[in-house]
Amino acid sequence: MSSHALRMKFIVLAAATLAIAACEKKSEQPISSAPPPPQQSSNAAPQANVNEQMYAPGSQEELEATAGSRIYFAYDDYSLDARAQATLQKQAEWMRKYPNKSVVIEGHCDERGTREYNLALGARRAESAKRYLVSLGIDEGRINTISYGKERPEVVGSNEAAWAQNRRDVTVVQ
Amino acid sequence: MAHPHTSSRLAGLLCLVILAVAWLVPAHPARANLVVDINNPTFEPIPVAVPSFSAQSQVPSRLAEMTQMGDDIAGVVAADLERSGLFRPLPQKSFVEQGLVPERRPRFPDWKAIGAQGLVVGSVNFLADGRIEVLFRLWDVYGQQQMTGVKYETTPDNWRQIAHRVADAIYQRLTGEEGYFDTRVVFVAESGPGTNRVKRLAIMDQDGANLKYLTKGDFLALTPRFSPNSQEITYLSYFNNKPRVYIYDLETGRQELLGDFQGMTFAPRFSPDGNQVVMSMEKNGNSDIYIMDLRTRKIRQLTDGPDIDTAPSFSPDGQFIAFESDRGGGQQIYVMRADGSNVKRISFGKGRYKTPVWSPRGDLIAFTYTSGGVFKIGVMRPDGTGERMLTESFLDEGPTWAPNGRVIMFFRGYPSRGGHVGKDELWSVDLTGRNLRRVPTPGDASDPAWSPLLR
Numbered sequence: 001m002s003s004h005a006l007r008m009k010f011i012v013l014a015a016a017t018l019a020i021a022a023c024e025k026k027s028e029q030p031i032s033s034a035p036p037p038p039q040q041s042s043n044a045a046p047q048a049n050v051n052e053q054m055y056a057p058g059s060q061e062e063l064e065a066t067a068g069s070r071i072y073f074a075y076d077d078y079s080l081d082a083r084a085q086a087t088l089q090k091q092a093e094w095m096r097k098y099p100n101k102s103v104v105i106e107g108h109c110d111e112r113g114t115r116e117y118n119l120a121l122g123a124r125r126a127e128s129a130k131r132y133l134v135s136l137g138i139d140e141g142r143i144n145t146i147s148y149g150k151e152r153p154e155v156v157g158s159n160e161a162a163w164a165q166n167r168r169d170v171t172v173v174q
Numbered sequence: 175m176a177h178p179h180t181s182s183r184l185a186g187l188l189c190l191v192i193l194a195v196a197w198l199v200p201a202h203p204a205r206a207n208l209v210v211d212i213n214n215p216t217f218e219p220i221p222v223a224v225p226s227f228s229a230q231s232q233v234p235s236r237l238a239e240m241t242q243m244g245d246d247i248a249g250v251v252a253a254d255l256e257r258s259g260l261f262r263p264l265p266q267k268s269f270v271e272q273g274l275v276p277e278r279r280p281r282f283p284d285w286k287a288i289g290a291q292g293l294v295v296g297s298v299n300f301l302a303d304g305r306i307e308v309l310f311r312l313w314d315v316y317g318q319q320q321m322t323g324v325k326y327e328t329t330p331d332n333w334r335q336i337a338h339r340v341a342d343a344i345y346q347r348l349t350g351e352e353g354y355f356d357t358r359v360v361f362v363a364e365s366g367p368g369t370n371r372v373k374r375l376a377i378m379d380q381d382g383a384n385l386k387y388l389t390k391g392d393f394l395a396l397t398p399r400f401s402p403n404s405q406e407i408t409y410l411s412y413f414n415n416k417p418r419v420y421i422y423d424l425e426t427g428r429q430e431l432l433g434d435f436q437g438m439t440f441a442p443r444f445s446p447d448g449n450q451v452v453m454s455m456e457k458n459g460n461s462d463i464y465i466m467d468l469r470t471r472k473i474r475q476l477t478d479g480p481d482i483d484t485a486p487s488f489s490p491d492g493q494f495i496a497f498e499s500d501r502g503g504g505q506q507i508y509v510m511r512a513d514g515s516n517v518k519r520i521s522f523g524k525g526r527y528k529t530p531v532w533s534p535r536g537d538l539i540a541f542t543y544t545s546g547g548v549f550k551i552g553v554m555r556p557d558g559t560g561e562r563m564l565t566e567s568f569l570d571e572g573p574t575w576a577p578n579g580r581v582i583m584f585f586r587g588y589p590s591r592g593g594h595v596g597k598d599e600l601w602s603v604d605l606t607g608r609n610l611r612r613v614p615t616p617g618d619a620s621d622p623a624w625s626p627l628l629r
Contacts, residue, residue: 076504111587114528114542114571115396115621116441117498117505119410119417120454120461120482123438127459146415147438147456151394156368158568158589158596 058098060173067091070154071129073167076113078124080132084169088129091171092136102142102174105129109150110163122147129169144174208291208314208321210260210349213606219262220348221289224252226266227296227308228275236300243333244298247308250337251294251344253381254355258345258581259609264290276311276323285315292321294344298333305329308336312344322347334383335628342627354576355380358625359583360398360407361600363387364618368595373620375409375422380576380624382614388422397572397621398422401444404625408432408442408451419453421468433466433473441484445512446492452476454484463497465512476514485529488512489536489556496520496530496539496556507541509556520558529572532556534626535579538605542571542584551584551603564607568596574624580605583613585620 055062063069067090071080080088095101107126109118126145134140153166210220226248229240248266255261270284274295285293296310309325324343326336335356342353357380366372375388375395388407389395394417398409407422411429419432419439432439435455442453445465452465455473463477463486477483481501488495495512498505507521507530521527525545532539536556543550543563549570554561569587576583581604588596598620600613613622 111569112544112547114485114505114544116454116484117482117500117528119396119438119440120456120484123456123461124459124482130459145459147417151371151373151396153369156590156593156595158591162590 058101058173063091063094063171063173067094069171071169072164073125073169075110075163075167076121077167078121078128080128084129085132088132089136092133092138095133095138095142102144104144104146104172104174106152106170106172107145107147108152108154108166108168108170110166111150111153111158112163113150115149118149119147122149125167125169129171208317208348217260219260220291221262221264222252222255222292222294222344223264223269223285223288223290224248224255224294225269225272225274227298227310228273229298231300232302233300239330240298240300240306243306243330244296247296247298247333247337247340248294250334250381251341254338254341255344257381257611259604259611260345260349261292264288276309280313282313282315282318285313290315292344292348294340296340300330301327306333306336308333308340310340310343312347334379338379338381351580352578352627354578354581354624354627356628357577358400358404358628359600359613359622360388360400360625361585361615361622362395362398362620363615364598364620365391368590371595375407376615376619377407377424378615380613385616388424388427397441399443399623400625402446402448402626404628406444407623408444408453410440410442419451421451433471439464441486443487445488446490452486452488452495454486463495463514474514476510477517487531487539489532490534491536494532494556496532498528498530507539507554507558520556521554521561522558523561531573531575533575533579534577537579540573540575540582542573551582553582553605562607564603564605565601565610570601572621574622576602576624577626583622583624585622587620
């Protein structure tokens, strides 16, 4: 895909996100970053009935509870869908609240690619999220990235549900 | 930067002193009846007999040790020949003639009677100076003549390597191709849970013996590759959570970070002269191919563009580099000149072509292929013609060539089920696609790289 086509896709997705974000505001549902894949893993975002205040301000736990730390990608893709952008918007909000905090965005892949390519794809995924946060006004000096390729899956499994959960970025508070 | 988790020294690992001399080869070797055509796909393995090497000792107290060594050497030679798929060693208990020594002609009818076509007769002798002398003759049973003979002198702890050299000499005499048994494999030994795998560099002889771990597993280690002199390994380490290319010196155990760059460096490989390392570097999420001169430490960019360019591999003459790129959509294999010019796509099939690895003979490029949810190891000529698939499974990845360009090793992954991580194993296959076998490792293993011959 050419970079021009990519940019076009990005703009379209950004527009879609605004629409979805507007809808979510009307909803009574608590803000949650629940990932689209079916199986929740143990370290996914806590349920919304947990009081945010029990987390130390600026902690990883608080980020998980208030914004969500994970975004997910389609197979062999590194573009941010509306849900990913919504999560990143909340992460940006969180980062504005804690201007002294830095994060590392980890890019991860499923097991269905080769080792080297997945390292590169994970880097693209981490960079996608970083660019989006920067576009929301976060200083890029506060955002580091690392790719783990297919080396650190979240879920052990060789099926589409597991792969969908493993194609992810994880934002980690430093 | 020094790596704090280096293992203990492996001093002397790759610097064995072995004297080898062609021994009692007839001045005019008669026409051999016994030849192996390794290109024939319907080939039947040749029956060979490898009796225990006879034992002598100039120091009487070491005779028992030599007797054991004579058994062990024959065992290693027979196992090497068997694993090649080209030979079928006959069981020792079928042997009629006993007490063979290299100085005496065997009783050929005894060997013909059990169907042996080749007969290996050797001896091991403990010398007064503490070294051992190993010698052997390969006999053509039907032609009743010697085909080759070599004498080696070395220290007793090198006996296994001598056995591999004997097997190499036999392989070479019978196939006309260089052997590959006196080689090592560096790989990644895996353990621990699937979500937090421990990956350590490990090295072993090609038959799985003499396994040693080179790193402790504190940091992920990936994609090791030998230098042309087999003394160094370049690989990716997540030392301090920064994935970067390192060089590991097998002699000293020291590790060195290759350049201090902002982004990840990965997928390294040595140039055939050992003076350069070609690798991918990621900048702002984009991966291109770079080459570093190890003497000047200068780095040069070879590919440019918004695509993933990775898995570079030199041609053995150093003139070209094969690599994979998704610039055309999915991953395909491209070949360029070593200076980055003249890029040509060479794979055009429907699936995706990845991790090209140039054969040491230069005639073929091995690759990983994926399509429809299966992974295959295949080969094609450097111009993209003659594509052939050799294996297929849930995950076959990362081919590496035996130094004679006849055998490919790779790793095979199995699906994870019920929350249990699937195994990763090393496998080998020969160029005809026959003789697919597991390479023994004590635990899970991936990312193999075959050394050159250790001569």
